[in-house]
Amino acid sequence: xxxxxxxxxxxxxxxxxxxxxxxxxxxxxxxxxxxxxxxxxxxxxxxxxxxxxxxxxxxxxxxxxxxxxxxxxxxxxxxxxxxxxxxxxxxxxxxxxxxxxxxxxxxxxxxxxxxxxxxxxxxxxxxxxxxxxxxxxxxxxxxxxxxxxxxxxxxxxxx
Amino acid sequence: xxxxxxxxxxxxxxxxxxxxxxxxxxxxxxxxxxxxxxxxxxxxxxxxxxxxxxxxxxxxxxxxxxxxxxxxxxxxxxxxxxxxxxxxxxxxxxxxxxxxxxxxxxxxxxxxxxxxxxxxxxxxxxxxxxxxxxxxxxxxxxxxxxxxxxxxxxxxxxxxxxxxxxxxxxxxxxxxxxxxxxxxxxxxxxxxxxxxxxxxxxxxxxxxxxxxxxxxxxxxxxxxxxxxxxxxxxxxxxxxxxxxxxxxxxxxxxxxxxxxxxxxxxxxxxxxxxxxxxxxxxxxxxxxxxxxxxxxxxxxxxxxxxxxxxxxxxxxxxxxxxxxxxxxxxxxxxxxxxxxxxxxxxxxxxxxxxxxxxxxxxxxxxxxxxxxxxxxxxxxxxxxxxxxxxxxxxxxxxxxxxxxxxxxxxxxxxxxxxxxxxxxxxxxxxxxxxxxxxxxxxxxxxxxxxxxxxxxxxxxxxxxxxxxxxxxxxxxxxxxxx
Numbered sequence: 001x002x003x004x005x006x007x008x009x010x011x012x013x014x015x016x017x018x019x020x021x022x023x024x025x026x027x028x029x030x031x032x033x034x035x036x037x038x039x040x041x042x043x044x045x046x047x048x049x050x051x052x053x054x055x056x057x058x059x060x061x062x063x064x065x066x067x068x069x070x071x072x073x074x075x076x077x078x079x080x081x082x083x084x085x086x087x088x089x090x091x092x093x094x095x096x097x098x099x100x101x102x103x104x105x106x107x108x109x110x111x112x113x114x115x116x117x118x119x120x121x122x123x124x125x126x127x128x129x130x131x132x133x134x135x136x137x138x139x140x141x142x143x144x145x146x147x148x149x150x151x152x153x154x155x156x157x158x159x
Numbered sequence: 160x161x162x163x164x165x166x167x168x169x170x171x172x173x174x175x176x177x178x179x180x181x182x183x184x185x186x187x188x189x190x191x192x193x194x195x196x197x198x199x200x201x202x203x204x205x206x207x208x209x210x211x212x213x214x215x216x217x218x219x220x221x222x223x224x225x226x227x228x229x230x231x232x233x234x235x236x237x238x239x240x241x242x243x244x245x246x247x248x249x250x251x252x253x254x255x256x257x258x259x260x261x262x263x264x265x266x267x268x269x270x271x272x273x274x275x276x277x278x279x280x281x282x283x284x285x286x287x288x289x290x291x292x293x294x295x296x297x298x299x300x301x302x303x304x305x306x307x308x309x310x311x312x313x314x315x316x317x318x319x320x321x322x323x324x325x326x327x328x329x330x331x332x333x334x335x336x337x338x339x340x341x342x343x344x345x346x347x348x349x350x351x352x353x354x355x356x357x358x359x360x361x362x363x364x365x366x367x368x369x370x371x372x373x374x375x376x377x378x379x380x381x382x383x384x385x386x387x388x389x390x391x392x393x394x395x396x397x398x399x400x401x402x403x404x405x406x407x408x409x410x411x412x413x414x415x416x417x418x419x420x421x422x423x424x425x426x427x428x429x430x431x432x433x434x435x436x437x438x439x440x441x442x443x444x445x446x447x448x449x450x451x452x453x454x455x456x457x458x459x460x461x462x463x464x465x466x467x468x469x470x471x472x473x474x475x476x477x478x479x480x481x482x483x484x485x486x487x488x489x490x491x492x493x494x495x496x497x498x499x500x501x502x503x504x505x506x507x508x509x510x511x512x513x514x515x516x517x518x519x520x521x522x523x524x525x526x527x528x529x530x531x532x533x534x535x536x537x538x539x540x541x542x543x544x545x546x547x548x549x550x551x552x553x554x555x556x557x558x559x560x561x562x563x564x565x566x567x568x569x570x571x572x573x574x575x576x577x578x579x580x581x582x583x584x585x586x587x588x589x590x591x592x593x594x595x596x597x598x599x600x601x602x603x604x605x606x607x608x609x610x611x612x613x614x615x616x617x618x619x620x621x622x623x624x625x626x627x628x629x630x631x632x633x634x635x636x637x638x639x640x641x
Binding site: 002089091092093099102126127129 | 466591592593594595596597598599602612613614615618619620633636637639640641
């Protein structure tokens with residue numbers, strides 16, 4: 001096996017993913033609440049309550065605990081002289097190689113939640129695809145972006 | 160410096176285009192109204208029934224006016240080695256396209272064009288991902304089109320050495336005879352699609368069959384019904400085949416591929432003549448596609464993935480190079496066009512034996528619930544759905560046999576199958592990204608898959624080497640790295 005990419009996502013990223021999980025669970029609770037209310041009003045069978053509760057529980061468990069942990073463990077990245085390598089995935093572990101010559105542009109993005117935690121997503125675009133390195137410390141992300149665009153400029157080539 | 164206008168027929172074509180886009184709403188209005196028009200102005204429903212008609216007339220007028228305005232405001236001219244286009248009534252939009260950014264001029268002749276001896280010219284550059292041409296000259300005379308060609312040539316012609324002018328002549332690479340077109344239509348996947356549509360239409364006629372009188376004599380019904388189904392199927396097949404032949408002829412009539420000055424030139428079409436050029440150095444990958452039926456007869460289609468430039472207005476950037484060619488005769492023309500390519504797959508790396516189950520395992524995720532549901536709700540006949548497992552296993556085994564890849568110097572060839580067998584050939588310098596993929600289950604058996612993506616259209620075109628030995632996938636990734 002080739003070496004895994006060096007760097008992991010900062011621990012704070014895990015916290016934010018959990019937070020996203022909490023938000024998703026809230027949405028699920030609201031939907032389940034609506035279904036339960038309908039069940040109560042229209043006298044639908046009782047087992048619907050239990051199904052709704054079970055679904056909410058499963059979603060909470062997966063989205064707050066299991067998925068963020070797995071994601072965080074798998075996600076790795078490395079920026080080398082000639083290429084960028086990103087390892088990502090949940091069920092399928094993907095290892096993507098993007099040569100510097102192929103990088104068209106690099107963006108950093110930051111939503112309100114990420115801003116609060118001082119994190120940013122980097123997205124790297126080739127002519128055909130876009131790849132994201134999520135949840136980096138903002139300063140690191142900016143530095144990385146500068147580095148990538150500098151390296152990419154060295155390797156100019158048409159498609 | 161003179162400015163040029165488009166031919167006035169452009170106005171009509173613009174108008175027709177606008178109307179074509181409005182066709183569906185118009186039909187909806189008419190149908191919703193139930194066609195109950197009354198032209199008797201004394202009738203109290205007269206105004207009510209006139210409203211949709213008025214709407215339609217307004218739409219038609221609007222599109223006519225906008226078509227005329229579009230034509231009236233559109234000008235193009237040549238200046239500073241650029242093609243410059245200006246259009247718009249209130250907001251003047253200008254677009255300057257430097258000649259050296261122009262990849263190709265693609266021609267299209269619709270029915271209107273051919274009456275007046277005009278062409279539509281699409282100016283293709285590398286940078287358009289939306290599938291729309293950088294600039295589109297809706298209708299100009301052939302002479303005007305030649306002027307543009309010459310203007311561009313003036314700049315692009317590199318100064319010749321004193322060896323003398325080398326006049327490039329177009330080499331004919333491949334053409335399709337009407338017989339080829341018939342085979343193409345007969346073996347295409349679209350027959351099935353058309354057949355389904357035709358059967359749907361034909362089955363509408365079954366309403367006119369007087370079932371009641373037939374029910375009296377069940378025996379006769381069985382015989383008659385059986386006959387009827389046979390006749391329906393035969394008629395359906397025949398009509399489907401005819402439709403397929405018709406569509407193929409309209410699209411591919413006079414199909415010719417030639418090569419001139421390192422550029423591919425493809426012309427085709429019966430009612431609408433199209434001509435496109437693709438610079439050979441813009442070709443990102445070639446795909447040889449054999450659907451099962453064609454594979455049986457040793458036939459294949461060849462598709463070119465190119466960065467920018469396709470038939471203008473078509474969604475993706477894939478261009479059919481040879482719609483149908485026998486595998487035996489495939490290598491010569493391909494070698495002519497792409498001399499660097501190694502088309503030999505003799506020593507390819509195959510998927511290892513232990514990877515075989517992975518080709519059909521994934522299908523059971525949707526298959527098991529489906530069979531369970533069918534068996535439960537349609538007991539006992541639903542149990543027949545268990546038979547679905549057989550084709551899934553067979554196709555999976557077939558995919559396993561097909562899966563292979565080969566690396567030769569700077570080129571990779573990947574062969575895989577969904578149902579059609581696809582051979583994907585690309586050079587390293589054309590590959591945008593490479594990706595290794597591995598699930599938990601694959602890891603246990605040291606198996607991995609890989610995917611490569613080349614630029615083509617908006618999303619790119621990709622090929623996957625499925626379920627190979629981990630070491631071989633590693634080799635592939637290392638090859639791409641250096």
